[in-house]
Amino acid sequence: MRSERALPGVLGGFDLTDQTGFAGFPYELFARLRREAPVLLHPPGCTADGEDFWVLSRHEDIAAAAANPALSSETGGDRSGGGTHLDDMPFGDAAGVVLAMMDDPRHELIKRALAPAMTGTAVAELEERLRPYIEGLVDDAIGRERCDFVTDVTEKLALHSMALLLGTPERDRELLARWGRETLGMVDRRTGAVDERSWANMEALSRYCYEAVAERKGCPGFGLGDLLIGGDIPTDQGQEPLSDIERAENLTLLQITGLEQPRNIIAGGVAAFAQHPGQWQALRSDRSLLPGAVEEVLRWTPANPYNRRTATRDLELSGKLIRRGDKVTLWWASANRDEAVFDDPMRFDIQRDPNPHLSFGFGPHFCAGAEIGRMQIRLVLETLLDRVAVIRSAGPVTWGPNNKHSVLLDVPVHLLP
Numbered sequence: 344m345r346s347e348r349a350l351p352g353v354l355g356g357f358d359l360t361d362q363t364g365f366a367g368f369p370y371e372l373f374a375r376l377r378r379e380a381p382v383l384l385h386p387p388g389c390t391a392d393g394e395d396f397w398v399l400s401r402h403e404d405i406a407a408a409a410a411n412p413a414l415s416s417e418t419g420g421d422r423s424g425g426g427t428h429l430d431d432m433p434f435g436d437a438a439g440v441v442l443a444m445m446d447d448p449r450h451e452l453i454k455r456a457l458a459p460a461m462t463g464t465a466v467a468e469l470e471e472r473l474r475p476y477i478e479g480l481v482d483d484a485i486g487r488e489r490c491d492f493v494t495d496v497t498e499k500l501a502l503h504s505m506a507l508l509l510g511t512p513e514r515d516r517e518l519l520a521r522w523g524r525e526t527l528g529m530v531d532r533r534t535g536a537v538d539e540r541s542w543a544n545m546e547a548l549s550r551y552c553y554e555a556v557a558e559r560k561g562c563p564g565f566g567l568g569d570l571l572i573g574g575d576i577p578t579d580q581g582q583e584p585l586s587d588i589e590r591a592e593n594l595t596l597l598q599i600t601g602l603e604q605p606r607n608i609i610a611g612g613v614a615a616f617a618q619h620p621g622q623w624q625a626l627r628s629d630r631s632l633l634p635g636a637v638e639e640v641l642r643w644t645p646a647n648p649y650n651r652r653t654a655t656r657d658l659e660l661s662g663k664l665i666r667r668g669d670k671v672t673l674w675w676a677s678a679n680r681d682e683a684v685f686d687d688p689m690r691f692d693i694q695r696d697p698n699p700h701l702s703f704g705f706g707p708h709f710c711a712g713a714e715i716g717r718m719q720i721r722l723v724l725e726t727l728l729d730r731v732a733v734i735r736s737a738g739p740v741t742w743g744p745n746n747k748h749s750v751l752l753d754v755p756v757h758l759l760p
Contacts, residue, residue: 348386360388362535373677376400396670402681410706419653420668452576460567492754505601509568535744552594604646611644636693642700733759
């Protein structure tokens with residue numbers, strides 16, 4: 344249901360709740376917000392629950408809010424729901440259950456329990472298993488007149504990575520891949536709309552994850568899926584053991600985010616190199632620039648344009664009074680182009696230093712999979728550097744209409760050896 348209240352003039356008619364406006368992120372709009380209204384109260388627009396929400400656009404404000412324990416990822420005020428989307432998610436079903444919509448101390452305890460599968464030796468072992476796979480994908484792409492880097496490379500890499508991390512049986516992988524290709528959570532990937540097929544796919548994925556928990560719970564193992572399904576958190580710190588709902592819902596979340604984030608970030612990076620060929624040649628000439636290139640790819644195409652928090656008490660943000668129960672949205676993509684932090688922020692520059700992007704978030708909810716994400720980007724770039732002299736655009740890059748995820752639909756390129 345659309346609110347009839349007029350949008351603030353600074354938005355120039357752009358409704359941040361309207362998915363159709365997000366075929367690519369509206370960076371120029373957010374540059375104006377940073378200058379003129381860095382803490383903006385946005386009317387309900389197309390939201391289902393018809394509530395205003397605050398919009399933060401500056402790097403400094405967003406980092407401070409992300410680290411502020413008075414802003415909850417679960418809920419706040421007198422709400423029966425909450426979470427990190429504009430509309431409330433049901434509490435006990437999503438909010439307060441999945442890691443992204445959970446507060447400390449339980450959030451931190453679960454992250455610690457899963458960390459052995461997402462850091463250190465585990466990441467190095469995953470890289471060795473992924474390397475021959477990505478080499479094969481790139482070799483196949485080079486042999487084509489035109490390749491779509493999303494469908495031909497990054498989507499396949501992301502699906503294979505999650506299958507290895509979660510211990511997905513070979514017989515189930517194509518089914519999970521089909522669900523992921525068609526939909527993103529509860530919306531159609533290409534239209535951004537909730538429809539019958541997207542609901543059916545989401546319900547099927549959720550059912551699959553609940554069945555996996557029932558079958559594998561208690562089974563030993565050290566992979567991410569093993570630790571989530573069969574592991575637990577310490578019970579000497581006032582927290583209950585993990586419930587089956589938490590295991591299944593977080594497994595569902597991992598299936599979605601583990602596909603979306605590498606799929607879109609890496610494809611966005613390759614598109615940037617195609618559009619800025621001098622940057623690719625600089626990297627080919629000096630591979631010591633690779634760590635900086637990874638960070639610039641992350642800054643350039645953040646996985647999530649925004650996350651939401653909810654105020655648990657009255658507080659002030661940059662002179663604005665935020666009331667208990669108010670929704671506050673943190674626009675990471677805007678923070679990554681903040682002129683107060685980044686010189687010439689609209690330039691793709693692999694030598695950018697420092698590069699304090701917020702693509703992995705900030706504070707307690709800094710992404711638990713950051714080490715894996717950086718490894719995946721580096722591995723793809725290394726493979727391309729070994730094989731590809733020129734990355735050339737072969738058509739327009741197209742984006743899915745989604746304000747919660749950066750969704751790349753088509754990245755057509757020629758890879759020239």
